[in-house]
Every structure is written in structure tokens, then in C-alpha cells.
Amino acid sequence: MPVSLSAVRNDGPFPPFLAAPGPDGTPLTLNDHLRLIHGSSSRLHFRRNETIFGEGDPADHVYRVLTGTVRLCRYLQDGRRHVGDFVFAGDLMGFLECPHHPVTAEAVGDITLVSYPRSAVEWLARFAPGIRGRIASHLSSTPLEAQQHLFVLGCQPARERVASFLVRLANRNDAAEGDTLDIAMSRQDIADHLAMTVETVCRMLALLKAEGAIVVPNASQVILKDLAALRVRAVES
Amino acid sequence: MPVSLSAVRNDGPFPPFLAAPGPDGTPLTLNDHLRLIHGSSSRLHFRRNETIFGEGDPADHVYRVLTGTVRLCRYLQDGRRHVGDFVFAGDLMGFLECPHHPVTAEAVGDITLVSYPRSAVEWLARFAPGIRGRIASHLSSTPLEAQQHLFVLGCQPARERVASFLVRLANRNDAAEGDTLDIAMSRQDIADHLAMTVETVCRMLALLKAEGAIVVPNASQVILKDLAALRVRAVES
DNA sequence: CGGGTTCTTGAGTGTCCTCAATCCTAGTGG
DNA sequence: CCACTAGGATTGAGGACACTCAAGAACCCG
Structure with missing residues (x-):
């Protein structure tokens, strides 16, 4: 068109x-x-x-x-x-x-x-x-960002990858502690982004929940219960 | 200066x-x-x-x-x-x-x-x-290349990562089957580039050798015995 | 309300990492 | 020239983490 x-x-x-x-x-x-x-x-x-x-x-x-x-x-x-x-x-x-x-x-x-x-x-x-x-x-908006994601994928274990992803979403939305994040994408989308399986994404969300960092009221929302704890896990950006 | x-x-x-x-x-x-x-x-x-x-x-x-x-x-x-x-x-x-x-x-x-x-x-x-x-x-010379490496790191198993690395070296040097590649960097450098351990790099080189794809006369040289076999393992670039 | 999709959780397996020992090579000094 | 040494490379054994396979739960849509 x-x-x-x-x-x-x-x-x-x-x-x-x-x-x-x-x-x-x-x-x-x-x-x-x-x-x-x-x-x-x-x-x-x-x-x-x-x-x-x-x-x-x-x-x-x-x-x-x-x-x-x-x-x-x-x-x-x-x-x-x-x-x-x-x-x-x-x-x-x-x-x-x-x-x-x-x-x-x-x-x-x-x-x-x-x-x-x-x-x-x-x-x-x-x-x-x-x-x-x-x-x-977005794949390479700055060399630094590209490096960042490369590192997350290459060197970070599963929980840290998910934490990094959540922190990035939070930063992008200017979300503060206690705020609710809307997760538009499916677990499969997240998994394919972080180079893991759907099951592992679920498990790591459950883990972060058990650790008290987040609450997951439903599949498309995450409440940031302890943003500091997430940031510790995440790679600094 | x-x-x-x-x-x-x-x-x-x-x-x-x-x-x-x-x-x-x-x-x-x-x-x-x-x-x-x-x-x-x-x-x-x-x-x-x-x-x-x-x-x-x-x-x-x-x-x-x-x-x-x-x-x-x-x-x-x-x-x-x-x-x-x-x-x-x-x-x-x-x-x-x-x-x-x-x-x-x-x-x-x-x-x-x-x-x-x-x-x-x-x-x-x-x-x-x-x-x-x-x-x-180089980290982002083209969006495609950055994507490429992201994928290699995220989704490829160890042997494929090493194969991809060797193919990239071969392409860069216009090396043909039977040619000898000079590997300037240490195993540790390669490992940190491919997000694996030194030991795994060695093991994968040994594996590719056992498969007949390469010969490793010494730590800083690799002879491309079967480039096609390597390319099958590697991600197309 | 039913069917289908997505999400979640569990059990078992495989791959890669960790730790450790040995080998090899290059560089050094006698 | 050769023995010695130090650093890197290689190989082996064991364990942890994430994947595969599988089943159940929750959600969405008609």
C-alpha cells in the first residue's frame, strides 16, 4: 500500500x-x-x-x-x-x-x-x-544496549534474565514499587526473547513470586512488590 | 596522547x-x-x-x-x-x-x-x-549481524557456537577447504566471546575434530578439513 | 457452557559448568 | 643446549541447571 x-x-x-x-x-x-x-x-x-x-x-x-x-x-x-x-x-x-x-x-x-x-x-x-x-x-539503538542484551542472554541464568526483562519493562513505564505492570506479550514471546522455554519463564516468575519480589495476579499483569530485589538480579542498564 | x-x-x-x-x-x-x-x-x-x-x-x-x-x-x-x-x-x-x-x-x-x-x-x-x-x-555494524550473534549465543548449543565462530573466521580470511586458520585469541577469549567456559570450548573443538570437520595441529591453528560440515553446524551469515 | 489455547507445575534427562589433575608449549636461566 | 618453570590447553568426574515430556489448571472465545 x-x-x-x-x-x-x-x-x-x-x-x-x-x-x-x-x-x-x-x-x-x-x-x-x-x-x-x-x-x-x-x-x-x-x-x-x-x-x-x-x-x-x-x-x-x-x-x-x-x-x-x-x-x-x-x-x-x-x-x-x-x-x-x-x-x-x-x-x-x-x-x-x-x-x-x-x-x-x-x-x-x-x-x-x-x-x-x-x-x-x-x-x-x-x-x-x-x-x-x-x-x-531497537536491535541496536546503541552499541551499549546491544551489548547489554547480548550479555543477559549469554551470561545470565534464567532468573536473572526474567528479572532483567521485568526491570526493563518497569523502567520503560516509569513504574515504581507497588505499581502494576501490564505484560502484553505471551510467555512464549518472553521465552523467545530471553532464549529460554515457556516452562522456565513460568518457573522463574514463580520463583520471584516466592522470593517476594513480585505478585502475579494473572498472566498479563505483574505487581512490583520489591523493585530493589529485582534490580539486584537484573543487569544494570 | x-x-x-x-x-x-x-x-x-x-x-x-x-x-x-x-x-x-x-x-x-x-x-x-x-x-x-x-x-x-x-x-x-x-x-x-x-x-x-x-x-x-x-x-x-x-x-x-x-x-x-x-x-x-x-x-x-x-x-x-x-x-x-x-x-x-x-x-x-x-x-x-x-x-x-x-x-x-x-x-x-x-x-x-x-x-x-x-x-x-x-x-x-x-x-x-x-x-x-x-x-x-563491530558490536552493531548492521542490525542483522547483531541479531545473528544474539541468536548464536541465545539459541545455539555449544558445538554450534564454536562452529559458527570458526566459519566466521574462515569467511573473514577467505579460507577454503583445507586451508589453515590462525587463531590469534586464547581459548579464554573465545569462551568469553561465545559465553561458555574454556573447558567446553576445548571439548567442542575435540568433538569437531572427532567428527572430521577440523584438525587442530596446535592451540593457535585450525585446519578446515570439512568446511561444509562446519557450515551445517553454523548459523548462516 | 464447551472447546481450545495458554499458563502452570511436576518428573526425568541431558548438557554444560565446576572442580581437579595432567599435558603441552614457550619462555627462562643455567 | 638442555632442564626447569609457568601459563595455557586438554581431559576426566561429578553435579546443577534448564530442557523435554506430560498432565492439570486457568483463561478466552464462540
Whole structure:
């Protein structure tokens, strides 16, 4: 579903007001920037487990997740799956560096997103370089983060992996002790992300529960009972 | 050891001949480009296990490895080490995206390298954008590669990890069946890279030997007896 | 309310790690 | 030139952790 670019001409000079903060002195937000190419964007909906783009597809769009969660994964010859990362509401998702998508993007639940043609985003990025960094090719947004996950997977035992995952979710949501985390993804998604089995994910959640670090009222929620205890287990980020 | 920039003025216009192939029609090589900022570079030597730069140091230089091999690693609170990647002779190494080095760089054996001030490289990159991609912040040179290693560490058993490592070395050296690979790094380096123990690395090498895939004349050489067998074990790259 | 999917828990097994001993190699000093 | 030594490499035995297989529980959807 390619979008006509005629609505906005993307080869002209950049609006000068963008270089400076807004008229009221507040700095321009990501939204302010993206609004500029709103004319060439389109809103999309996907149902649970639907594919947004497949590995190898031309990477000609960049997406902004409005609601829901997306998983970025790769399928292997033997049918196994590896979930490289999750993209949450508010995040940008795309691979400007690559001609083709290096991963498959799938909807964890029902989701809404906005797609921007690559050309429009690159036009924007030429004048607002910060944009590039905000685009969550999450697999390697910074070398440090990539290292981090590599280490979690390689060197951490099961309980620590799950703790790291929960802490990351908590940080992402600015959750404090006692808050309830909504876990959008399935146990299988988590397992494939942390390179373990579903059973082990369950067991480690049960363990953290037994240790008093969390409460698990239902499969899609976790209450952070003792965030400090979790952070001790988790790898610092 | 900051290098004076006065030898080369890096704020002038870019030499026009760089935009086009050389006078004889051959495209300009990486060396041709780097020669332009040769004046601000300096040659360095390090002995085995010496530190080139430490994690957290300001990333104000980019390096080109002339001879030897470098390992990029992180040290953890509990004293463990994770080797994110190796950088080989001919590769560039640096972190233009980061203000501080996210990893420690150490000499695997005695090495020679050339350091370029960050400012000089960024001046160069402005006109020869390909340079950026050639700079081996190997941890994430492409999202796909980072994913690859993540998967090897997360989902592959010990023998497959070692096979993947050997295949990568073989590819890097354009080695064919029957060729001898020189393994510059120690078993411990390999173990910390593949997230296993030294003992398991040895055992897996012995296993691949027993399977007829390789011959191990000594600790620092491997003869590729059956490259196809190795590739079957390894993750496709 | 029933069927299906997902989650959870249990039992047994295999892989890899830990600990320990030995071998090999390179470097050193006599 | 050779014995000695120290560090790394290799091999073996035993144990811990996570996986596989399997069954039951909880949840969601029609």
C-alpha cells in the first residue's frame, strides 16, 4: 500500500522555524516533527499476531506505534523463533540503514500504527538529525544496549534474565514499587526473547513470586512488590 | 596522547577528486580516503593484553588495526568478562555514535594500529559517507549481524557456537577447504566471546575434530578439513 | 457452557559448568 | 643446549541447571 507523495513535497527547503524552539520557547517534540510529514503518512491497524512487515521485505516505510506492542523476530530453518526486541506504544520502528527489513514485525495484540514513507523520514532527518536516533531499530539503538542484551542472554541464568526483562519493562513505564505492570506479550514471546522455554519463564516468575519480589495476579499483569530485589538480579542498564 | 590537528586543516572544502574515481578509473579505496587525514594520525604499538582504551573513556579517536587482533570487552561487577567482538587487521574500530567508549579494547597479541582524531574522521565522513559504515563498532555494524550473534549465543548449543565462530573466521580470511586458520585469541577469549567456559570450548573443538570437520595441529591453528560440515553446524551469515 | 489455547507445575534427562589433575608449549636461566 | 618453570590447553568426574515430556489448571472465545 504505497502512499502517494504528492500531498507533501519533500524536496524543498526545510521550514526555518524547526531549527529553533517553538514560539513559546518550548523545544519541538518528536510529534511536532512528524506532523510535518503527516500528509504522506497513513494509519494502519493490525490484529493479534498479524505481520506488519516480513524479513527481507523492502524497508520503504518507517512506523510509529500508537497503541499496542510489536515484536521484532526472526524465524529459523528449524522452525524456531527468536524475538530480538519489542517495540512499545510511542516508539518509532524502522530500519533506515537497511534496504530490506532484517526482521519480521508482528503485532503482539491488536495494534494501531502510523506509517511514514522512507523518503519523507529521510527528508525530515536531513534537518532534524535527532530523529534518526529515535527510530527504534531497537536491535541496536546503541552499541551499549546491544551489548547489554547480548550479555543477559549469554551470561545470565534464567532468573536473572526474567528479572532483567521485568526491570526493563518497569523502567520503560516509569513504574515504581507497588505499581502494576501490564505484560502484553505471551510467555512464549518472553521465552523467545530471553532464549529460554515457556516452562522456565513460568518457573522463574514463580520463583520471584516466592522470593517476594513480585505478585502475579494473572498472566498479563505483574505487581512490583520489591523493585530493589529485582534490580539486584537484573543487569544494570 | 592528543594529536595536534595543525598538520591538516579539517574545515576546508573537500578535494573534488574524491567525489569521482581516480584518474585511472579505479574507485578510491578506504586507504585513499584515510591517506587524506594521514597528517593528523599517529602510529601506536601495544603488547599482548595491553589496554588500548577503556570502557567509559572519551571516544575521541578512531583506530585502524594494521597488524594483530583486538578484542572489545566489558568487565562485570563480579569480575567476569564478556568479549563482544574481535577486530582484525585492516578493520577500523571506533564509536562515532558514542561520546564515550562503551567497551574496553585490548590487544590479543602484540599489535600495531593507527589512530585518527575523531574530528578528522568526521570531516572525512561528511564527504565520503561510506566511511561510517566501515568503522567497526563491530558490536552493531548492521542490525542483522547483531541479531545473528544474539541468536548464536541465545539459541545455539555449544558445538554450534564454536562452529559458527570458526566459519566466521574462515569467511573473514577467505579460507577454503583445507586451508589453515590462525587463531590469534586464547581459548579464554573465545569462551568469553561465545559465553561458555574454556573447558567446553576445548571439548567442542575435540568433538569437531572427532567428527572430521577440523584438525587442530596446535592451540593457535585450525585446519578446515570439512568446511561444509562446519557450515551445517553454523548459523548462516 | 464447551472447546481450545495458554499458563502452570511436576518428573526425568541431558548438557554444560565446576572442580581437579595432567599435558603441552614457550619462555627462562643455567 | 638442555632442564626447569609457568601459563595455557586438554581431559576426566561429578553435579546443577534448564530442557523435554506430560498432565492439570486457568483463561478466552464462540
